[in-house]
Amino acid sequence: MKKIKYNIMLIAGVFALVMSSCTDDLDVKSDDPLVFLSDEFFEQPDAYRQGLAGVYGNLSLTGTTGAGSSNIQGIDAGTSQYGRCLWYLENLSTDEVIWSYENDPGTREIQRNIWTASNPIFRGMFGRGMFQVALVNEYLRQTTADKLASRGVTDQAQISEINDFRNEVRVLRALAYYHLMDLFGKAAYNDENSALGVAGPEYNRQQLFDYIESELNEVIPSLKAPRTNEYGRVDQAVARMILAKMYLNAQVYIGQDRYADCVTQCNQIIAGGYTLNPTYLNNFKADNHTSSEMIFTLQSDGIATQNYGPTTVMVNGQVGSIEQNGVSLGVGSGGWGGALRLRKQFVQKFDGSDFDNDTRKTIISGVRDIEISDIANRDQGYILAKFSNRTSAGIAGPNSTFVDTDFPLFRLADVYLMYAECAARGAAGATMSQAVTYVNSLRERANSGSTAANISANELTLDFILDERSRELHWEGHRRQDLIRFGKYTGGSYNWAWKGNGSNGIAISANLALYPIPTASLAANPNLTQNPGY
Template identity: 70%
Template sequence: MKKLKFYSMIFLSIGVFSACTSDLDITPEDDNTFTAEEFYAQPNAYRMAVAGVYGNLSMPGVNGATSSSLSGVDAGTSQYGRCLWYLQNLTTDEVIWSYENDPGSRDLQRNTWNSSNPIILGMFSRAMVGVAICNEFLRQTTDEKLSARGVTDAALLADIADFRNETRVIRAMYYYNMLDLFGKAPLYDENSPLNSQGPQMDRPELFEHIKTELTAVLPSLKPARTNEYGRVDQAVAHMILAKMYLNAEVYIGTPMYTDCVAELNQVIAGGYSLNTNYLNNFKADNHTSPEMIFTLESDGNATQNYGPTTVMVNGQVGSLEQNGAAIGVGSGGWGGALRLRKQFVQKFQSAEFATDQRNTIIENGRPIDIASPTAQGQGFILQKYSNIGSDGIAGPNTTFVNTDFPLFRLADAYLMYAECAVRGASGATTAQAVNYVNALRERANGGSTVANIDSGDLTLDFILNERSRELHWEGHRRQDLIRFGKYTGGSYNWAWKGNSANGIAIPAFMKVYPIPAASLAANGNLVQNEGY
């Protein structure tokens, strides 16, 4: 598939329609800012406008990697995928960041954050900016607006209807992030008064809001794999619902594993297939992989940003190894910015993983223990992501990568199904769960069954570890550890958890992040999460 070519126009609609004030109140201030009617009189205007909806997922601002559409937040710190990756992975047992002088990173990876953390602010603000952009697109594409502009072309009207449906899913995805990370969010939709302060939705209300929205729009979305690459289809909506149902016991106190399986079956039946080579899912042409359900698009020339794949590819390069050329960036990369915590490495330290493609860990005489998070030579390194394609051709830029970030892929759906089976979901069989896990293990071993499992191996502890082996550095780990009861408390500790070299217990309230102080100041309806 070709990548969606929105990028020459990607932030026009953000610049036109999203006014962001200094206190990060992101509701648009004026329906006609920068003459919306003039904008929509242009050829291809509606496609340009929906480009802004998608663009917020990849680009931090209108003028390249160092610009931000948010006031008071660094462009890199506020890029959507980077914030998501930091909050879901850097706070766990999988990875550590060397440059603790970078604002916010030290407190995240040592689990000592508070409501002033700039990366937490970046995530909250970026998600709510995304909601605002979605709302503005929906305001500008009502039947009344289209009629007033004399839009009568049937093909264009059909395209706009598709754009509107996709926009609703993206808005729901932002709220799903808020549900998971913060446990609450202010409610804004296209009917919200401009400059208003949205009422707070707590987890049960927010959960139901997202569920209702996705269920309503699903029948109108294009079937899986029939839309352009990079655009929303039915499988994306099913996957968000599946994620919500998988974590429903955490979110609302009610297990919904059977509902999760129903959604997963829809995803799995959508025509996706495993890439025959695991690592091809993380290369510069991974948009061609048949298992990608939804990604954050990246282009080394057109969408330059300090997002998750640029951070990971450059950050993987070892300070001792200088191995950047092997993955398509400068030989020194970012000087050993990212290293592996001991507990993740140990998940691959047995004979059954000797030929596992997922094991890209490089030891090179390094100590496995990290005595100091800032010591680039301590801790093993990873080589999972690459700026070189499966065809051996490197991306056009040696800093900003071409590699898309996989938000959702088929392998995750397989492991979610297996977990639901172990948890007793109706409609999920142990035999099928074993088949799905073994499909991943055979793929990881070049088709060999040497590491296959049987039903006796399928336990919750196995599933949690296997999810890390298959999905590490893909933005799932924190959520998984919380669902399995391993994140807070002291039942499972990892290096530098709780700001201790060997790891200590952290309190239960840290299962959600604090509402940023700036966001509380901007909206008096928001109430801080307990413990902060």
């Protein structure tokens, strides 16, 4: 099979030990008699690999009985899906996209920047992230040398493989804490050595940053080299990508300039053998698992791992209410009836002759008005055609709703742009000539090899980089973080349609650069405190 196999039952049952150890803020239901990661579970053949798949599966799956089920109670499946929540919080709150159906719980407040701590999408993201921590911690408890010996696991090859699994899940735990640190600025800290049944202490951004950095640096030498692991699994480049992202945003997170460290990680990743896919849009099709550009993805499979995750949402949501263009994208002709549209300010980033032949410009205007004066009017605003449930050969995925397209959490193009940004910021170890080379490689790829849209060193400014990141990486879960890093998210120096609940955009307060800790999480763990301004 093309991807690591996720058994939907594996992420269903998290028994009392897991529930009491780390989740803090959740009611997690278990309806599987053979609960995941119990002693009984590890009596099964191949249990250690199945358990690993279950930990990975939490990034895609939500429950026991298909895409409509969730093992986090109190919210629906889509609202608790890891990648979808991440996409809502990183993209829907910005200038790139708007969601038509504002009766869907939580969406109206996020895209108008008027949220409160009771928003269910915050609970879904915070809860799913802490759930991931819980799964990793229990997997590590159940795979110690003593546990293996007590079960008669003595084969050295098997023990070595299990140790590889342990190293991988530690990176997955660091990834969850990285997202919690970025979005919420704090989280409850637990690891495999934490006391069971005790609410974890609150870690602030500095503490989380230090923990993640230390954990990844410790585990990187023991991870598989880039591009040598099974597709969809962690390797050294994934861990370095998390570090690079942290160092790029360190000024926001901990008030320190770590751009030189970001450059170091970028160089290591680039040396790992990744290459740009010659065709930009092949990174967003149903066979994007074959792209040489992918560093780490959140997996989607229209048959085996059906979920209402980000790519299913984006492909179906792209289908225009007027155009009915779903068949061309590999889903039903009407898709989700114009659920997603583009805010004007994003569209305008492709204005000018430089972008006449840019393959990244998949914007469909037709008879539409660029302005969205009424969010409920699905005929207003341009639409996008970036993501597709068709393969690079044009073959539609086997399901017309649930897509085969993986969500590209980390890819090489982002590394090139991170390096370029560090160079523009004067980071040690980065040169402007190399930065221009990296940016122009993306522009040449976008222009079918033509150098007509290439830039010079003088044009490589920070304002250019912020816009170029949106042109290259739109809808890939980066935009909020980028706007905050460039000082364009809060305040009024840059406004976009419906920012702050104004049709033309208004300034928003500085506290909105962090999301609030969900009300349910505060109630469940008395060690957690609310972020300022909420």
